[in-house]
Amino acid sequence: MDMKKQSVGFYTTACSAILAVVGLVAYLINCGTDYFSNLGVNPAVVACLVIAVVVQAVYLVVTQKGTPIWTDVLPVAASVLLVVATLLFVSVRINGIASIMTFEGNAKTMADLTSAIVGIIGCLAATVVSVAASFFDTTKA
Amino acid sequence: MSKNTKGGRAAMRLWRGLTTVTAVLLAIALVGQVLVEGFRTDIDKFLGTQSSMIVTDESGDKQDLYTYKSDYSSTKELLDAIEDLGERMNEEGTVLLKNNGALPLTADETQKVSLLGFSSYYPVMGGDMGSSLNENHGTDADTVDFVQALTAKGYKINTTLQDLYKSLESVFTTEIESWGGTITYTRITAPSIGGVFSSKEPSQDAMTSANAGWKDTLNDYPVMIVTLARAAGENRSYMPGAAGVDPEQKLNQTDPLGLSDDERDLIQAAIDAKGANGKVIVVLNNSSAMEIDELKHNDGVDAILEIGLPGGYGFYGVADVLSGAANPSGHLADTYAVVNANSPAAQNYGNYAWTNGNPEVSMNSALVEAENIYIGYKYYETRYMDTVLGQGNASNAIGSADGVAWSYDNEVSYPFGFGLSYTTFTQTLDSLTVDLAAKTVTAQVTVTNTGDVAGKDVVELYVSTPYTDYDKQHGVEKAGVQLLDYAKTGELAPGASEQVTIVADVQNMASWDSTADNAIGTKGNYILDAGDYYFTIGNGAHEAANNVLAAQGKTASDGMTAEGVAANVKTWSLSALDDTTLAYTKTGVAVENHLADMDLNYWMGEGTVTYLSRSDWAGTWPKTYMDMTATAEMVDVLDNDNYTITANGNPGSVTFGAKNGVTLADLKGVSDIEDERWGMLMDQILLEDCMIRTGFGGTSTKAIESIMSPEVIQNDGPNGIYSYPLGQYANTDASSGDPCVVSPDDPNLAYHFGTMSNETVIAQTFSKEMAKEYGEICGNYSLWANLTIYWGCGTNLHRLPYNARNHEYYSEDAVLTAQQGTSFVQGGMKYGCLIAPKHLAFNDTEINRTGVAVFMTEQQARENELRGTQAIVEDGALALMTAFNRVGCLTANSHTGLMIDILREEWGYKGLISEDFIQSANYAVLKEAVLNGVTMTCNTGESTMAAVSEKWNYWTVDNVSKDETLLAALKQAMTWQNYALANSNALDGLSSNSRLVSVRTWYDNLLTGLQVGFAVLTVACAAMYVMSAKRKEN
Secondary structure (H helix, E strand, O other): OHHHHHHHHHHHHHHHHHHHHHHHHHHHHHHHHOOOOOHHOOOHHHHHHHHHHHHHHHHHHHHHHHHOHHHHHHHHHHHHHHHHHHHHHOOOOHHHHHHHOOOOOOOHHHHHHHHHHHHHHHHHHHHHHHHHHHHOOEEEE | OOOOHHHHHHHHHHHHHHHHHHHHHHHHHHHHHHHHHHHHHHHHHHHHHEEEEEEOOOOOOOHHOOOOOOOOOOOOHHHHHHHHHHHHHHHOEEEEEOOOOOOOOOOEEEEEEEEOOOOHOOOOOOEEOOOOOOOOOOOOOOOOOOOHHHOOOOEOOHHHHHHHHHOHHHHHOOOEEEEEEEEOOOOOOOOOOOOEEOOOOHHHHHHHHHHHHHHOOOOOOOEEEEEOOOOOOOOOOOOHHHHHHHOOOOOOOOOOOOOHHHHHHHHHHHHHHHOOOOOEEEEEOOOOOOOOHHHHHOOOOOOOEOOOOOOOOOHHHHHHHHHHHOOOOOOOOOOOEEEEHHHOOHHHOOOEEEEEHHHHHHHHHEEEOOOOOOHHHHHHHHHHHHHHHOOOOOOOOOOOOOEEEEOOOHHHOOOOOOOOOHHHHHHHHEOOOOOOOEEEEEEEEEEEOOOOOOOOOOOEEEEOOOHHHHHHHHHOOOOEEEEEEOOOOOEEEOOOEEEEEEEEEEEHHHHEEEEEEEEOOOEEEEEEEEEEEEEEEEEOHHHHHHHHHHHHHOOOHEEEEEEEHHHHEEEEEEOEEEEEOOOEEOOOOOOOOOOOOHHHHHOOOOOOOOOOOOOOOOOOOOOOOOOOOOOOOHHHHHHHOOOOOOOOOHHHHHHOOOOOOHHHHHOOOOOOOOOOHHHHHHOOOOHHHHHHHHHHHOEEEEOOOOOOEEEEEEOOOOOOOOOOOOOOOOOOOOOOOOOOOOOOOOOOHHHOOOOOOHHHHHOOOOOOOHHHHHHHHHHHHHHHHOOEEEEEEEEOOOOOOOOHHHHHHHOOOOHHHHHHHHHHHHHHHHOOEEEEEEOOOOOOOOOOOOOOEEEHHHHHHHHHOOOHHHHHOOOOOEEEEEEOEEEEEEHHHHHHHHHHHHHHHHHOOOOOEEEOOOOHHHHOOOHHHHHOOOOEEEEOOOOHHHHHHHOOOOOOOHHHHOOOHHHHHHHHHHHHHHHHHHHHHHHOOOOOOOOOOOOHHHHHHHHHHHHHHHHHHHHHHHHHHHHHHHHHHH
């Protein structure tokens, strides 16, 4: 891969993918914490994040040899998947967050909460960066 | 690439980007619609919207549909009454502990006041999180702090000091660690769980640095009021002894509830400055008993006032007490010990994790309350009496302040029930009769004001029951004295007398004997021992103890702290042990052991725990039970999965979905739950309704169309119905016939009713009338605000001062708790407000409260904490909240002995029950909770089976509908819940023809608009992208 050829879209899309992976890892870690473990793993959150990262990877690879029109749907799809994952992530954690921030706050639950917050921020940042990336091509003309 | 081609690609990127933006926004709007359904209850509460409503078409006089009527004709009258009550609550609930004549202040002295201590300016007026103060501005009852109240009452305060403390704000800010940063409070706070207390009082150097001449100003303002505060909060805790104090500070503070050197220095500075005309008055702003023995014995301190957490109006009352406009009549609801950490209960207060804990099932720690019945004065006064009587090795050094020998004067600063007045009273116990048939003890007491100012007095009736050989052999413990009942006089003019009649319940002097035979051939019974019973009165438990000792022939020469008054003791004798009088409860149910599994010895074998016994104070002194490993049998219970849904019985025999044409409004006010119409109504309810509503009962009971049960809003407390502003659910429909209809532009609609003095102050009034008045005010407020269910009656006991949530509970004493609570709940019920006792039961610590396993003897459970709730329930309470903690190994919600056998059977409880805010599906134990009479968890979610089944995967119609036991329990739970609502003001305005209609809220419309708008934009942007692509191609 010729890095000199890469444009803003490449770096921002890659950045978004990395953030999404961070969000995914944090989510999975959070699912294993004492406080949140009995909520289980929401397959929709995982699926959306994994597919979004795969889509972004495909987009980065395919567009190295040109930008066929069909590839332009990929950043749109990735962004939508990321925002859906973010919303679902928040929705399955919001009651727990509220409870920890009020009724059940202590050092342990706060630690458990941290991975949830990191994951949510990761997903949200991935979404924002992905949306921004969609305004740029991945390679220089 | 040509310029045109570049431009074409740029346009494509732009439209691709814009398509992404609009598609993401469309996704948010679409997913948001789904999420809204799941959180609709919470969103509506937050926004003040309604997604459904019940419409009543009534042609007649609609006012007839309103059963309950307010005493007030406007919100202004209502708020004026709240303000007035708040002021009077602290007039009667403030306790004068010490007074060398400094109080009351003269009119001249009120113009020369120096307020010292940062808490004078930034006081603790409520708790944190629970029972927090709602500050109100721009209403007819704006809240005031100490300075504002004093100013309003005409005091003149030293403004130099005020400016000095203002300039030092940063010194006494308190930071509470929270996720993502810290929350800063400009006042003292209680430590978070696991945290330590930091003294924030500015040092003398800091004050002098801020203003070198501050001490000079004291000459012109020599009346010095020094406020010392300790805060309170839900999910907060003090830790006993030096371990509870910030180790970074070197302020000679040996306990978080004791004083720091900065506080001592401040008081000494005031003493040094007061001169001939000055006074030093210490104001204690706390709800956890502080260690103030040094102030008691400091002759430079002229007076001590305990004011509790006074809410938004209580400082008006404090100002009146200081000036003598009100005569203090409060009495302590807790013992003020010299060293709190020396009590037997304090030996087991902390985080005692299981060695084999399992966070997945909230199996975190255990708390063994090995002190037995001996909390508060039941410990201090009993041990004192045993030292005088020379029994039980009571003088042993163990638990003593000096480590040499236990001596009352070294252990207690101010006893339970103690309080001074600006006048003097005499009390004589004129007569006392015990009527076992009626189960009453009737005392007549004459109270005479022998001083020269008017005032109220409290009559405290105590009993000392015999501690017999039988008790020693059977492990029955007896408090040396215990409060049996109390009453408050009216205001007595100097020289005036009033005869007070107290009719106490014999139940409150009975002892639980787990070994006794009972009426149904099993074990466990209330007993009245053979022997002499001593009844007496006194200004506090210690005076009562001395009276009893005097009647037993003891004098100061025997080691008594003061001579007792034998003349104020009446004796009554029982020739033989009585195990029949209280063998049946008021509901006619025979009592028996139901809490045997609360004793850790039940699980781990006799001898595992030694419970404190007055037969040998030293030999049974509690050790600290820590690092325990739960047995396999315990772990099997502690996993919370204790009921398996199975095909059993005849599920078809439990009717759902019948068409009987009955609505809940048809049963409005029907108090006979055996009325056949209840059966007809509940046969109509759908199984799905029962399953969804028991699962998702948080913040409100939602409407049930099959029986036309309305949504009823729940509110937290106990310092007022504060979850929502007055106007959020108030009725603005002038055509509704509602006598409490409000104008939409009423300035009081923004009022938040988290303004009342906290429960400890209410207890300190020792006035059932004041407690009832508070209930009545809440009832009236409930009518105006349309807020019916109120989790507002904290009945857990002050097992220790270290529980920072004590401000939400009345007292260390069960009888005071029960009597104040009963009056409060009854006051609310007059107006259809469902005031709920909480938390059933044993929520004695905030440490690991979600999961902590609490162990104790059944005698302790029944005579302390449960006795504090029993009378409230027996007198007809219709709402109740369970506890976070476990009762033994089982969650409180699933303990059949407590929830069914005692609560529903022995006490005859017929009302609704909510869990506390338990969000873990495993710990919320839905199936077990329903089987044990819980009518709703505190979770919220979409009103669909899919949603509730997602939370509890066993909770499906297919699964549950094969289990007759569970079906019957579900229907029974919904019957109890709706029975409570039918006997509340929730049905005001409803009639037989009321119907449920769905309402599209503004946010529903907004979401739909956004969906359409973003869809159009997405399509448009995509189209523009395609056009750009074609142009580029061309």
